[in-house]
Amino acid sequence: MDQQIRKSYEDAKTLYSQHGIDVDQALEKLAQIKISLHCWQGDDVRGFLFRDAELSGGIAVTGSYPGRAATPDQLRDDLEKALSLIPGKHKVNLHAIYADTEEKVDLDELEPRHFQRWVDWAKDQGLGLDFNPTYFSHPKAADGFTLSHADEEIRQFWIRHGKASRKIAEYFGRELGQPCVTNSWVPDGYKDTPVDRLSPRQRLRDSLDEIFSEEIDPSYNIDAVESKLFGLGSESYVVGSHEFYMGYALSRGKSVCLDAGHFHPTEVISNKLTSILMFSEHLLLHVSRPVRWDSDHVVTMDDELLEIARELVRGDLLPRTSIGLDFFDGSINHIAAWVIGTRNTIKALLRAMLEPVDELKRIELAGDFTSRLALTEEFKSYPFGSVWDYYCASQGVPVREQWLHEVKRYEEQVLSARYSLVQNS
Numbered sequence: 001m002d003q004q005i006r007k008s009y010e011d012a013k014t015l016y017s018q019h020g021i022d023v024d025q026a027l028e029k030l031a032q033i034k035i036s037l038h039c040w041q042g043d044d045v046r047g048f049l050f051r052d053a054e055l056s057g058g059i060a061v062t063g064s065y066p067g068r069a070a071t072p073d074q075l076r077d078d079l080e081k082a083l084s085l086i087p088g089k090h091k092v093n094l095h096a097i098y099a100d101t102e103e104k105v106d107l108d109e110l111e112p113r114h115f116q117r118w119v120d121w122a123k124d125q126g127l128g129l130d131f132n133p134t135y136f137s138h139p140k141a142a143d144g145f146t147l148s149h150a151d152e153e154i155r156q157f158w159i160r161h162g163k164a165s166r167k168i169a170e171y172f173g174r175e176l177g178q179p180c181v182t183n184s185w186v187p188d189g190y191k192d193t194p195v196d197r198l199s200p201r202q203r204l205r206d207s208l209d210e211i212f213s214e215e216i217d218p219s220y221n222i223d224a225v226e227s228k229l230f231g232l233g234s235e236s237y238v239v240g241s242h243e244f245y246m247g248y249a250l251s252r253g254k255s256v257c258l259d260a261g262h263f264h265p266t267e268v269i270s271n272k273l274t275s276i277l278m279f280s281e282h283l284l285l286h287v288s289r290p291v292r293w294d295s296d297h298v299v300t301m302d303d304e305l306l307e308i309a310r311e312l313v314r315g316d317l318l319p320r321t322s323i324g325l326d327f328f329d330g331s332i333n334h335i336a337a338w339v340i341g342t343r344n345t346i347k348a349l350l351r352a353m354l355e356p357v358d359e360l361k362r363i364e365l366a367g368d369f370t371s372r373l374a375l376t377e378e379f380k381s382y383p384f385g386s387v388w389d390y391y392c393a394s395q396g397v398p399v400r401e402q403w404l405h406e407v408k409r410y411e412e413q414v415l416s417a418r419y420s421l422v423q424n425s
């Protein structure tokens with residue numbers, strides 16, 4: 001390792017130890033944390049099952065940066081490249097439309113075997129897998145309703161898809177020896193003010209109950225449900241609101257998924273973690289960055305990311321929280337987007353671990369709010385960067401912006417060839 005990196009690390013350790021912070025121990029803890037990288041950043045949420053389908057469900061990708069993955073092999077290559085630039089061992093989060101099969105199969109007919117190549121790859125790479133049923137980008141979701149649909153035939157189709165998804169998740173968990181978190185998000189809602197808000201919610205509840213009726217060993221699969229305030233085209237009413245899913249998850253022993261972009265622009269999820277985890281064993285996060293709306297921007301080191309990390313660390317909530325990413329930016333290099341968002345998420349957790357939590361709690365309890373403010377502000381400029389550099393070097397991944405050279409090289413050697421192939425076909 002570079003001597004300067006080691007020296008800066010040792011200096012930083014001395015500073016932190018003056019506040020009782022064991023930096024080596026923090027790094028050991030950090031190395032245990034798995035972030036779930038969402039496959040859909042790699043191809044602008046297209047998937048492989050229905051290649052001509054338009055993205056629907058009130059979510060949108062903007063930008064057409066060249067070289068996005070067009071096949072499962074390309075997506076796996078890109079994920080491998082991204083993961084080689086991120087410290088730690090992580091998970092990959094798949095959507096049902098990313099099945100890797102030559103068969104023509106609809107969403108309600110999917111089986112574990114359609115994901116076997118993903119599982120073989122995950123085993124080979126030492127990764128875990130998470131899963132999501134895809135309740136959008138399909139003709140049966142064309143009017144914006146799925147599990148709460150008033151048409152019984154359509155609703156049953158989506159119920160079958162939900163059940164099929166859990167079998168796939170169970171297979172992931174069993175094969176990979178770690179639980180797969182299966183997250184259900186449905187886009188169902190109305191653009192304009194509805195007359196009947198109740199019936200769709202009753203149907204959504206009944207559909208979920210039916211999907212979850214089969215018991216699956218939680219060491220293989222953990223079910224989560226994701227709410228939303230509004231989507232494009234569902235501005236006035238979303239069936240699966242926060243209150244709906246809080247009630248649903250807590251009454252059914254399921255996990256709540258909090259997406260940072262799914263609330264009112266002034267509402268933050270960091271303030272919700274301790275409340276939900278008081279009544280639930282497990283929580284799923286979709287770390288995202290809303291800019292004015294649920295725009296799914298790449299995660300940056302902003303105040304909310306840091307506050308989420310602090311809440312997880314200060315409350316010792318990490319063992320009970322699964323951290324997934326959820327952004328899709330088509331305007332920049334797709335691999336760089338993963339690397340930036342994931343490195344930031346891990347770096348924010350490190351920053352939170354390098355704060356004098358016990359000391360700050362004591363100060364707060366004693367009512368010394370002057371010291372609380374003074375110390376939290378001073379710690380913002382403590383040398384966490386030196387610890388981060390050391391962590392990257394010791395994990396064998398590029399230090400600081402060196403990873404960008406790797407991405408640029410990959411772009412030149414792999415992505416641009418892909419792009420010219422598409423142009424010439």
Ligand SMILES: C[C@H](O)[C@H](O)[C@@H](O)C(=O)CO
Nearest residue numbers: 040059132185226259326
């Ligand atoms: C593609 C994902 O399922 C999606 O982003 C979902 O998690 C969501 O957040 C929808 O707004």
Ligand SMILES: [Mn+2]
Nearest residue numbers: 226259286326
């Ligand atoms: Mn989400």
